[in-house]
Amino acid sequence: MIGCARKVSRLFDPQSGRTVILPLDHGVGEGMLPGIENIPGLLAMIRDFSVQGVVLNKGPLRTCLSEVPPGLQVVGQLSGGTRHAVPPYARSLVCSTHEAVRLGADMVAVQVNMANDLEDRMLADLGLACDDAHNLGVPILAIIQPKGDRIVNEMDPSLICHCIRLGAELGADLVGVPYSGDAKSFSRTCEAVSPPVLITGGPSRPDFPSFLAMVGQALAAGASGTCVGRNVLQQGDPREALARLVEAVHGEQAAQAPGSGEATPPI
Numbered sequence: 380m381i382g383c384a385r386k387v388s389r390l391f392d393p394q395s396g397r398t399v400i401l402p403l404d405h406g407v408g409e410g411m412l413p414g415i416e417n418i419p420g421l422l423a424m425i426r427d428f429s430v431q432g433v434v435l436n437k438g439p440l441r442t443c444l445s446e447v448p449p450g451l452q453v454v455g456q457l458s459g460g461t462r463h464a465v466p467p468y469a470r471s472l473v474c475s476t477h478e479a480v481r482l483g484a485d486m487v488a489v490q491v492n493m494a495n496d497l498e499d500r501m502l503a504d505l506g507l508a509c510d511d512a513h514n515l516g517v518p519i520l521a522i523i524q525p526k527g528d529r530i531v532n533e534m535d536p537s538l539i540c541h542c543i544r545l546g547a548e549l550g551a552d553l554v555g556v557p558y559s560g561d562a563k564s565f566s567r568t569c570e571a572v573s574p575p576v577l578i579t580g581g582p583s584r585p586d587f588p589s590f591l592a593m594v595g596q597a598l599a600a601g602a603s604g605t606c607v608g609r610n611v612l613q614q615g616d617p618r619e620a621l622a623r624l625v626e627a628v629h630g631e632q633a634a635q636a637p638g639s640g641e642a643t644p645p646i
């Protein structure tokens with residue numbers, strides 16, 4: 380598994396030791412989501428920033444790979460589900476690890492919504508995808524959140540800690556979860572598991588400064604970076620928002636570093 384660890388390390392900026400991953404995979408779930416319609420345009424925009432990875436579905440993987448800045452890691456999204464599904468938290472495997480790798484992905488991602496009536500299938504999908512990814516020597520990012528009819532508080536710290544632990548227990552190389560806001564339980568869990576923990580964003584919030592403050596608190600509590608899309612790309616000025624997110628994650632000098640996407644030395 381040392382090969383996977385080396386590939387995971389390419390996702391982290393050598394100076395800050397953190398990562399900014401930009402998901403561009405919303406078209407399956409949301410259709411023509413404002414701010415995320417033009418994937419080639421967004422891939423061109425991120426050349427100017429210290430972004431370490433992008434998440435793409437298999438269609439854009441096939442058609443847009445040549446436009447991904449050199450040095451960026453490409454994460455193939457294996458899960459899909461639309462907001463019109465019944466129930467809307469359903470996710471299925473819609474791409475195999477083999478196909479994502481064949482199309483050029485450096486690693487893969489699976490989404491799991493836990494604590495609901497479809498949990499058994501989504502867990503089975505995650506377990507299978509972890510096995511397939513590791514059989515092919517590629518890392519896997521598990522994006523896990525509590526979501527379902529019986530969930531009272533999706534940010535319940537014990538549920539978020541459970542999501543982190545769940546991803547680690549099933550063998551994910553990276554785990555993405557929402558930040559619970561409870562630094563003590565979050566940091567204890569980050570310390571207890573082997574995979575780096577990334578913060579996911581969710582639907583765009585109106586108050587970007589408070590979103591950035593949340594990211595800062597999560598990083599201070601042990602998060603290793605972000606996997607945030609809508610909260611950046613749906614801001615009035617996405618370039619400015621991305622610059623500020625990069626600054627929050629990597630520090631001021633990296634906020635706007637032309638060509639920095641190409642500077643990450645491959646291992």
Ligand SMILES: O=C[C@H](O)COP(=O)(O)O
Nearest residue numbers: 402580581606607608609
């Ligand atoms: O694959 C990851 C998700 O699409 C995250 O994106 P988001 O930050 O817009 O929730």
